[in-house]
Amino acid sequence: MIITVASGKGGTGKTTIATNLAWTLAQKRESEQESPIWLIDCDVEAPNAALFIHPIFEIEKKVERQLPIIQQDLCTGCGVCVDVCEYNALAIARGKTLFFKDLCHACGSCVLNCPENAIQESPEMIGLLQQGNRGALKFAQGILEIGFSSPTPIIRDLKKWIIPDKPQHESTYILDASPGTACPVVESLRDADFALLVTEPTPFGLHDLKLVAELIFKEFQIPSGIVINKSGRGDEIIEQFASEMKIPILMRVPLSRDIAEAYARGDLLVDAFPQYWDQFIDLYKKISEITGERQPKQ
Amino acid sequence: MNIAITLSDNKGLDSTLSSVFARCPFYMLIDPETKIFTIEENPAQNASGGAGIKAAQWMIDKEVSGVISGSVGPKAHDVLSSAKIPAFKSKGESIEETLKAYLGKELESFFEPNVDAHSGIQE
Known part of the structure; x- marks a missing residue:
């Protein structure tokens, strides 16, 4: 019980x-x-x-949670990750992806949806x-x-x-x-x-x-x-x-x-x-x- | 190029200036020279979190050359400055007054302007 x-x-x-x-x-x-x-x-x-x-x-x-790590050299700035992020933790400015850790719920959507596989995950305690x-x-x-x-x-x-x-x-x-x-x-x-x-x-x-x-x-x-x-x-x-x-x-x-x-x-x-x-x-x-x-x- | 002005209602050129950036209901996208404008709903107004980021991203996607608002929060500030979009503190009661001040380069900048920001104003 x-x-x-x-x-x-x-x-x-x-x-x-x-x-x-x-x-x-x-x-x-x-x-x-x-x-x-x-x-x-x-x-x-x-x-x-x-x-x-x-x-x-x-x-x-x-x-631990899995935080996205964006590899800027692979990122084309397409903005797919920004669109799929429910928590507005990502933005694209001048081809560069900005990540706001405080807003991230570690849902993994950006990692799954990145067409360039430019987002890896890294554990954080x-x-x-x-x-x-x-x-x-x-x-x-x-x-x-x-x-x-x-x-x-x-x-x-x-x-x-x-x-x-x-x-x-x-x-x-x-x-x-x-x-x-x-x-x-x-x-x-x-x-x-x-x-x-x-x-x-x-x-x-x-x-x-x-x-x-x-x-x-x-x-x-x-x-x-x-x-x-x-x-x-x-x-x-x-x-x-x-x-x-x-x-x-x-x-x-x-x-x-x-x-x-x-x-x-x-x-x-x-x-x-x-x-x-x-x-x-x-x-x-x-x-x-x-x-x-x-x-x-x- | 258009600049964005934060609004708390939608009454054309008689709209009320908003004191907030990311949570205001409307944005005016206006060419400061020709005064040709549209008013659009702010898609970030009711975001559960990250409204500043979402609103700033919207500004980037709309390719605005500047933002006029009563205030800009830290996350919106980060995104706007990364995109080299200058943000200015609105002045006076009306759109007309604040636009006049903008054209006269009398508006106070929300952060240290860099070269690109200045060139944005001159466009």
């Missing part, structure tokens, strides 16, 4: 929920000798789950993938190289690296998505069986929850559930939306200074406050019931 944790708004607690859920399940499954849990940090622009998990990384893999573990929890993350603006290819490669084409029924992958509802979030939700929507009971939290719920409704048609973080004041606005959209509220974490302090120290919630342990086990149980997967043993 693939569970993607998304929120729309940033700072609602996606990583808190994803790390604690993954850690709790990993411990439980280890004690029951079941298949391991993977936590995959898909927020490749600012991966921070490792700050709470403290994994030991064992394997690394570079993510755009990110790094890492995998390792902390105890029973398997962990992976992607890191977008500084100076690059396209996180989506990193997320795509990260998922391909960790999740097999046909994941085993009993394997569980928890994906921590980035904020927003744009391409990186869409990529993180692709192939997911369940979307766990973490929100806060504020107008901003609700506004962006609506956006991500709409994205899931329109593009994925997968079941979802809500976690209200920093709960306690204003929950009604989320409750009303959840009831209108028929999305169940699966868990609440109160607004509390103690929790914020533990978070700021880099502690997992379940380590600092063991009473949350059962709540995360229960959260997974509810998700399993909704998706129709087998339930964890009692």
Whole structure:
């Protein structure tokens, strides 16, 4: 099962929920000798789950893209590459081809279509993938190289690296998505069986929850559930939306200074406050019931 | 040879000068001497990215000898300067005023002019 944790708004607690859920399940499954849990940090622009998990990384893999290299001596300035470039990354001025790297999506159209075969490709590193573990929890993350603006290819490669084409029924992958509802979030939700929507009971939290719920409704048609973080004041606005959209509220974490302090120290919630342990086990149980997967043993 | 003037609407010689280069809706292609002109839609206006490059390429394909605009972004600047098409900052409120200033060589250039650029003005 693939569970993607998304929120729309940033700072609602996606990583808190994803790390604690993954850690709790990993411990439980280890004690029951079941298949391991993977936590995959898909927020490749600012991966921070490792700050709470403290994994030991064992394997690394570079993510590269193929950039066009124009051989000016072979180029006739015909302009075919300019016409086929969807991203306006090329121009022809006075018979010379100009290439704007920042706009290039490395789609390869110019290379394929150049009638003179004057465009070669050259790899450029755009990110790094890492995998390792902390105890029973398997962990992976992607890191977008500084100076690059396209996180989506990193997320795509990260998922391909960790999740097999046909994941085993009993394997569980928890994906921590980035904020927003744009391409990186869409990529993180692709192939997911369940979307766990973490929100806060504020107008901003609700506004962006609506956006991500709409994205899931329109593009994925997968079941979802809500976690209200920093709960306690204003929950009604989320409750009303959840009831209108028929999305169940699966868990609440109160607004509390103690929790914020533990978070700021880099502690997992379940380590600092063991009473949350059962709540995360229960959260997974509810998700399993909704998706129709087998339930964890009692 | 025609020069291009960036426009924010399409009202012939009464059109409004645009303060932007790549995202303006219309371009006037006009012979500054004879005042014979056409107005064309800017194909780059709604480009998701690289509008400056696309608009500058359009200028190259239209073989304009100069561009008059309220501003020119860095990528458009790169392409225009590679093509040795000079770009000038528009002046005054009307096409007539800015053309007059252009012919009088009173328009401020957006980048360091080179010889070719000067020869373009003299054409």
